[in-house]
Amino acid sequence: MAHLTFDAAEQQLLREAARAEFPGNPALAYVLENLAAEGIDLDRCRDWDDIRAEKGLPEQSDEAPHVA
Template structure:
């Protein structure tokens, strides 16, 4: 099982960056801080194509979407 773990200095830097970059989004800051402290299980990650297929969404065509 692949697992990325950050040392204490990296954890501190990641936490500080999360607080500085996303002060208006406490939920996002929490998630990033949690990733810093817990690490990342690379085997548990899925890419966007897998998630789209799981949700029954069509594949991306590579064309930009128009936003109204």
């Protein structure tokens, strides 16, 4: 149902920003450029806790450092 899309001008700005911000990481720039082109299907987004459980990672505790 919910799908976030970008118009052509926004797509171009996002692509330029991805290339400028991540020149040493072409894989990350590619992912961001792809999101700009295809948009984001919000109905397919998953919660971080679900992803952690799927990957077998421990639950995040309040004692663990938070990384921004």
